[in-house]
Amino acid sequence: MADLKALAEAVIKGDQNTAVEITKAALAEGAPPKQVLDEGLIAGMDVIGARFKKNEVYIPEVLIAARAMKMAMQILEPELVKAGVEPVGKLLIGTVQGDLHDIGKNLVAMMLKGAGFEVIDLGVDVRPEKFVEQVKSSNAQLIGMSALLTTTMPGMEKTIKALKDAGVSAKVMIGGAPVTQDFADKIGADGYAPDAASAVDIAKSLVA
Numbered sequence: 001m002a003d004l005k006a007l008a009e010a011v012i013k014g015d016q017n018t019a020v021e022i023t024k025a026a027l028a029e030g031a032p033p034k035q036v037l038d039e040g041l042i043a044g045m046d047v048i049g050a051r052f053k054k055n056e057v058y059i060p061e062v063l064i065a066a067r068a069m070k071m072a073m074q075i076l077e078p079e080l081v082k083a084g085v086e087p088v089g090k091l092l093i094g095t096v097q098g099d100l101h102d103i104g105k106n107l108v109a110m111m112l113k114g115a116g117f118e119v120i121d122l123g124v125d126v127r128p129e130k131f132v133e134q135v136k137s138s139n140a141q142l143i144g145m146s147a148l149l150t151t152t153m154p155g156m157e158k159t160i161k162a163l164k165d166a167g168v169s170a171k172v173m174i175g176g177a178p179v180t181q182d183f184a185d186k187i188g189a190d191g192y193a194p195d196a197a198s199a200v201d202i203a204k205s206l207v208a
């Protein structure tokens, strides 16, 4: 049986070739795709997330690990679909209107994918109406908004209002350097995360 601990370790190290090789070997040996995902890829990203939170690793290491996970996921994804494995939850994410910063948002999206979420990335400069349209058409349970400018933070409040006006029941999580828990409470967001690893914990609690 292919070594799923070694697969987790390959993700942690960002060794994409080994991650892909072990994923292929595990599937060829008949390992259940969900087990390869949980005990290999997600286990590895969990370790990276915990180390990132404790400042033991930094953004480059997270990006390299996420790339290894992504390469292995390309092999695993069709098998997960065939096996009927459901994602942990479906999330829409975007940087709010007027804001072009996407490095943090992309990191959050990658960590969430690493944790088993289906992530639909709407990109940057996302209008409130677009969040509303997309959540309706995708049936996502969770909406993530990122803002890096104090001048674009009000876009989060406008989006929450637009979602409420449209009768959307999806939960909303926000983040970005100038965003705080107080601000999240004030505008009626369901969750706030200061970093990408915490975003995974909050997202899991919001879809639980």
Ligand code: B1M
Binding pocket: 059, 093, 098, 099, 100, 101, 102, 103, 104, 105, 107, 108, 143, 144, 145, 146, 147, 148, 149, 150, 151, 173, 174, 175, 176, 177, 178, 192, 193, 194, 195, 196, 197, 199
């Ligand atoms: Co801009 N910029 N920038 N910038 N930029 C800042 C944000 C700024 C603080 C720099 C400064 O003045 N010291 C300042 C904002 C000031 C303010 O509003 N208080 C600023 C400014 C003013 C501007 C322009 C207006 C500059 C100008 O043109 N005069 C302009 C605005 C353009 C626009 O958006 N309309 C602008 C442009 C740019 C670039 C295009 C050059 C580039 C962006 C490139 C890109 O993103 N593709 C850029 C950059 C790179 C920065 C800095 C240097 C770095 C931001 C970053 O990527 N950080 C930034 C200064 C700084 O922070 N040191 C600055 C790394 C990233 C991983 O962190 O995004 O905070 P962050 O994400 C974290 C957490 O916040 C959290 O998790 C992430 C990982 O742990 N998080 C979430 C983020 N989103 C989350 C969502 C969640 C949960 C957690 O739930 C959904």
